[in-house]
Amino acid sequence: MAEIQVNEDEVQVGAETASVCPACQALLSDGTIQGKSVLYCTKCRGLLLPIANFLPLVEFLRTLRRPTGSDIQPRDNSDADRHFTCPQCGKSMTGHPYGGPGNVNIDTCESCSVIWLDRNELQRIVMAPDHYPVYSRYDSGGGLRRTN
Numbered sequence: 001m002a003e004i005q006v007n008e009d010e011v012q013v014g015a016e017t018a019s020v021c022p023a024c025q026a027l028l029s030d031g032t033i034q035g036k037s038v039l040y041c042t043k044c045r046g047l048l049l050p051i052a053n054f055l056p057l058v059e060f061l062r063t064l065r066r067p068t069g070s071d072i073q074p075r076d077n078s079d080a081d082r083h084f085t086c087p088q089c090g091k092s093m094t095g096h097p098y099g100g101p102g103n104v105n106i107d108t109c110e111s112c113s114v115i116w117l118d119r120n121e122l123q124r125i126v127m128a129p130d131h132y133p134v135y136s137r138y139d140s141g142g143g144l145r146r147t148n
């Protein structure tokens with residue numbers, strides 16, 4: 001029985017494509033996560049996937065997450081005004097805050113209905129708690145932590 005090889009991002013990486021990573025300009029590779037097609041950057045480990053596949057993927061990855069990841073990180077706006085070019089159509093992608101958990105800024109192409117996620121962004125969305133608990137202090141590590 002052939003075992004499917006997936007990497008630590010749950011991606012089964014296939015052949016390199018001609019599409020260019022919007023984040024690091026490496027060539028994206030074909031990949032699949034749970035049978036869903038994605039484009040995957042083996043260099044920066046970002047993902048481009050159809051918006052329709054995004055929520056099912058997050059839901060699936062959340063079922064795999066380890067129960068330790070309950071820290072909420074403050075929104076990192078360092079990437080809020082970057083300008084990505086869609087690897088599929090060459091138009092500018094739209095950066096905006098993701099409305100779900102994780103406090104991340106995401107980039108989408110409305111024309112292609114695709115979403116770009118940096119590796120840490122997918123991790124943050126997946127690892128974020130389902131509900132927002134109350135936080136009352138900053139810890140020295142620079143992140144907000146649960147106080148109970």
Ligand SMILES: [Zn+2]
Pocket residue numbers: 021022023024025026041042043044045046
């Ligand atoms: Zn990249």
Ligand SMILES: [Zn+2]
Pocket residue numbers: 086087088089090091109110111112113
């Ligand atoms: Zn596009």
